[in-house]
Amino acid sequence: MDNKEYARILKEISILRQIRGDNHFKIRAYENGARAIENLADPLESLMDEGDITQIEGIGKSLAKELESLRETGVSSVHQELLVELDPGLLDLMKIQGLGPKRIKTLYDELGISNVDLLKEAAESGKIADVEGLGKKTQEKILAEIERLAQSSGRMPLPAARAIAYGVRDKLKEVKGVEAIDVAGSIRRGRETIGDIDILVATSGEPQPIFEAFVTLPEVEEVLVRGDTKTSARLRNGMQVDVRIVRPEQFGAALHYFTGSKEHHVKLRTRAKKMGLKINEYGVFPRDSDTPVASKTEEDLYACLDLQFIPPELREGRDEIDLAEESKVPKLVEASDMLGDLHMHTTETDGRNTILEMVEAAKARNYRYIAITDHSQAVTVAGGMTPNRFEAQIAQIREINQELEDFRIYSGIEVDILKDGSLDMDHDLLRETDWVVASVHSHFNLPKEEMTARVIRAVESGLVHCLGHATGRILGGRDGYDLDIGQVMDACAVHGVAMEINGSTGRLDLNADLARMAHDRGVKIVLTSDAHSTRGLEDLDYALQQARRAGLTKADIMNTAPELSLG
Numbered sequence: 373m374d375n376k377e378y379a380r381i382l383k384e385i386s387i388l389r390q391i392r393g394d395n396h397f398k399i400r401a402y403e404n405g406a407r408a409i410e411n412l413a414d415p416l417e418s419l420m421d422e423g424d425i426t427q428i429e430g431i432g433k434s435l436a437k438e439l440e441s442l443r444e445t446g447v448s449s450v451h452q453e454l455l456v457e458l459d460p461g462l463l464d465l466m467k468i469q470g471l472g473p474k475r476i477k478t479l480y481d482e483l484g485i486s487n488v489d490l491l492k493e494a495a496e497s498g499k500i501a502d503v504e505g506l507g508k509k510t511q512e513k514i515l516a517e518i519e520r521l522a523q524s525s526g527r528m529p530l531p532a533a534r535a536i537a538y539g540v541r542d543k544l545k546e547v548k549g550v551e552a553i554d555v556a557g558s559i560r561r562g563r564e565t566i567g568d569i570d571i572l573v574a575t576s577g578e579p580q581p582i583f584e585a586f587v588t589l590p591e592v593e594e595v596l597v598r599g600d601t602k603t604s605a606r607l608r609n610g611m612q613v614d615v616r617i618v619r620p621e622q623f624g625a626a627l628h629y630f631t632g633s634k635e636h637h638v639k640l641r642t643r644a645k646k647m648g649l650k651i652n653e654y655g656v657f658p659r660d661s662d663t664p665v666a667s668k669t670e671e672d673l674y675a676c677l678d679l680q681f682i683p684p685e686l687r688e689g690r691d692e693i694d695l696a697e698e699s700k701v702p703k704l705v706e707a708s709d710m711l712g713d714l715h716m717h718t719t720e721t722d723g724r725n726t727i728l729e730m731v732e733a734a735k736a737r738n739y740r741y742i743a744i745t746d747h748s749q750a751v752t753v754a755g756g757m758t759p760n761r762f763e764a765q766i767a768q769i770r771e772i773n774q775e776l777e778d779f780r781i782y783s784g785i786e787v788d789i790l791k792d793g794s795l796d797m798d799h800d801l802l803r804e805t806d807w808v809v810a811s812v813h814s815h816f817n818l819p820k821e822e823m824t825a826r827v828i829r830a831v832e833s834g835l836v837h838c839l840g841h842a843t844g845r846i847l848g849g850r851d852g853y854d855l856d857i858g859q860v861m862d863a864c865a866v867h868g869v870a871m872e873i874n875g876s877t878g879r880l881d882l883n884a885d886l887a888r889m890a891h892d893r894g895v896k897i898v899l900t901s902d903a904h905s906t907r908g909l910e911d912l913d914y915a916l917q918q919a920r921r922a923g924l925t926k927a928d929i930m931n932t933a934p935e936l937s938l939g
């Protein structure tokens with residue numbers, strides 16, 4: 373099991389215990405344990421192997437014991453008991469924004485509400501409004517939330533799904549007989565939300581031992597279908613994973629087929645037909661033959677349709693086939709093009725690592741520079757910087773730079789755009805620092821015109837280099853704020869302010885469509901991780917995939933340049 377899974381189970385125990393009304397010291401112990409595990413840099417299991425995990429702050433003796441047995445058996449008896457005694461549906465109620473354990477306990481105690489359906493019923497019949505401490509307004513909010521959840525049902529934000537899929541892939545890669553393995557489906561194309569996970573394996577040996585290895589993974593909860601070429605299972609987190617096994621010589625055709633999209637395939641099939649060919653999951657064939665003309669690689673497949681190779685991110689059935697026909701598919705930006713990251717936080721505010729630790733992690737990613745962009749003081753929950761602290765950090769970074777060879781830290785800030793559009797920092801310091809990202813972190817509910825004017829005022833200030841997470845949406849969480857994004861983009865283009873594709877797991881903001889739109893309007897694009905830890909730097913990969921979906925090339929992205937050039 374990975375750390376996330378351990379933390380999730382502890383968290384669920386703490387929530388269920390709160391609903392049951394247990395002793396709050398016990399509840400706290402699970403909460404602290406979950407947080408401690410979430411914050412670990414290393415896998416909990418390797419720490420268990422190395423020795424005593426009670427050394428970790430937040431993990432006491434009895435919790436350590438429970439974790440050990442959880443590891444051994446794959447289940448926690450405390451967790452299981454709670455789920456039997458209460459109701460697993462109570463945990464789903466936590467997905468309703470505005471409901472925490474306390475309110476859920478009230479609803480459970482007063483109205484016997486133990487799942488989302490019952491909650492909906494009670495809200496619709498007006499019963500929630502009568503509960504003390506909740507009221508009519510809460511009832512309306514709950515109904516709106518249920519509606520929103522239903523619409524996004526079953527889909528998971530790309531970053532979370534991709535991390536799970538890569539985890540399964542990496543484990544199966546080690547299984548004997550696996551000659552090639554890849555994640556296909558919408559994850560490979562980089563869609564923002566994911567319905568289920570498709571994994572494709574090539575073997576010239578027996579498929580069953582590989583399927584067996586898959587269904588016995590600790591994250592698998594239930595096997596849905598077990599066949600000769602395909603096995604489906606549901607993971608503990610609810611995600612469905614389909615594993616298909618093919619012969620190595622069919623791998624490219626199958627990978628292509630299961631990567632989609634449907635729309636792309638429809639257009640390709642039409643083209644194949646016109647050329648006297650047919651195309652399916654086994655390859656490209658002459659119309660009346662069972663001997664494929666291409667099947668081993670995706671490159672072969674496009675080549676025999678007289679097409680330039682089309683990267684997965686562009687296979688959406690738009691204009692990609694026309695472009696490929698004329699050899700005009702853009703050379704999309706790649707991971708190796710990225711030479712720096714321009715949005716991250718450190719221990720100075722809400723990050724978990726120091727500047728130097730971020731530098732080391734950035735070097736490991738072959739970057740030549742980073743910008744440190746801690747919060748300004750308006751973000752009190754993050755411990756935002758006062759002007760004095762910011763000034764000291766600028767000086768500190770200058771000093772560190774003197775010691776560094778072949779690497780540069782840019783001093784920067786993620787300055788808050790205040791309600792009226794002014795910037796939450798002394799202007800002289802903003803002029804002095806190397807890189808200014810400006811973002812909205814408060815007053816999300818302004819009317820559209822006011823919000824647009826607010827952001828544009830910051831863009832026009834002459835002090836900002838980049839607009840941070842411009843729409844403010846949280847994937848699977850909240851919609852972006854009401855904003856005339858086109859007008860904001862035009863202002864950015866005029867004032868030479870870049871816009872970021874913020875890859876942090878919940879955001880992907882701008883998304884691919886908006887990034888394309890910004891680029892087309894002449895806005896410079898920056899890819900960032902918005903990392904809050906050394907590990908968080910990996911989130912730039914999600915921004916990269918969105919940039920590729922937007923059809924952007926190396927030249928379109930600012931931080932592919934060997935150094936920051938402003939102006």
Ligand SMILES: [Zn+2]
Pocket residue numbers: 786811813840841
């Ligand atoms: Zn931010």
Ligand SMILES: [Zn+2]
Pocket residue numbers: 715716717786902
């Ligand atoms: Zn940030």
